Amino acid sequence: MPLYKRITPNQHSFVYIWKIDESLDELLNKIQLKPESQERVDGMKSIQHQRGFLSVRMLLAAAGYSDFDLFYDEEGKPHLKDGKHISITHSFSYSGIIVSDENVGIDIEMQREKIEIIAHKFLKYEFEYTSEADYVRMLTVIWGAKEAIYKMFPPRGLSFKDHIKVIPFKIGDQAGRAWAHFEEVAQKYQLEWLEFDGYTCVYSSEEGL
Ligand SMILES: CC(C)(COP(=O)(O)OP(=O)(O)OC[C@H]1O[C@@H](n2cnc3c(N)ncnc32)[C@H](O)[C@@H]1OP(=O)(O)O)[C@@H](O)C(=O)NCCC(=O)NCCS
Structure with a gap:
């Protein structure tokens, strides 16, 4: 292909x-x-x-x-x-x-139900706005966003759960924001995502794409 x-x-x-x-x-x-x-x-x-x-x-x-x-x-x-x-x-x-x-x-991730089982490992703040509706798809966007941000600036000790917050979004938005707060770093990120064939692709930038 x-x-x-x-x-x-x-x-x-x-x-x-x-x-x-x-x-x-x-x-x-x-x-x-x-x-x-x-x-x-x-x-x-x-x-x-x-x-x-x-x-x-x-x-x-x-x-x-x-x-x-x-x-x-x-x-x-x-x-x-x-x-x-x-x-x-x-x-x-x-x-x-x-x-x-x-x-x-x-980051590209396959949308899989088992992500619900590990949600507590990479979500904290986001539990406030995620619900049963579109749960796996929402979690996959959040996971992909955090992996993409990690790849941009992977300081040792960065915790997906504690240091990166994905701002509330709806799955259809296809764009959003996130914050990373870690030691002296406070950085805002622009996110965009697309879904295809049971996969989610998220990409991120610092300045906004
Ligand atoms: C390195 C990491 C980001 C790779 O992500 P992944 O979803 O496993 O795999 P992906 O296919 O999406 O990405 C792999 C690519 O990331 C890139 N990569 C590896 N280490 C990287 C780093 N330190 N910084 C940026 N990019 C990196 C490489 O290009 C690699 O592919 P390649 O070696 O074939 O070129 C991931 O394994 C990781 O360490 N994540 C952070 C761990 C963490 O804190 N997890 C919290 C869980 S709660």
Whole structure:
């Protein structure tokens, strides 16, 4: 499957989403990897993870980049050599990237009922406005928002539950806000999300996209 979606939140940011239909061999035949990336792929325990990783390289190609333009810092955060910001996500059948002139984050999650069981681990403030209506979809947006924000600025010790608050929203809003308060950091985030095929994709920025 080629590119599933291309979104341009503004003139200096874009989001690309891939539907991973290809086999591992098909992906390997289409992509040239740096030796360290090949080593990572070889060390992955699941084919699903390998396909997710490789499909991100298909997204990079769609965006005019290659594996050689990407590097990771010691925390595992990805960066582009041209100085643009990038964030990466993969979940089962989909992967996504956001590239921007600003600091940005992205997360794709499958909408699953079991998220209700772990809600208490990442929600506190948000219990005030979440209810049975659209509960799994709401929780998945909140979880995705917190993962996306974490990827933008992952200070050690940041707690999803205590330090990030997603401001009340309705599932159909497709946009919202969040705050992170942690030690000396107080930062406001702009959120946008979309739902497709049982998945939720959330992307975030500091300044508003
Ligand atoms: C690192 C983390 C954000 C990855 O998220 P995930 O939903 O498991 O997986 P995703 O596929 O969405 O994201 C993986 C990508 O995140 C990126 N990533 C990894 N570490 C990162 C970091 N420190 N900062 C930014 N991005 C990071 C990588 O690009 C990675 O993919 P790649 O290595 O194939 O390029 C997540 O595992 C994590 O540590 N979350 C915070 C933990 C936490 O506090 N949880 C609270 C639970 S209550």
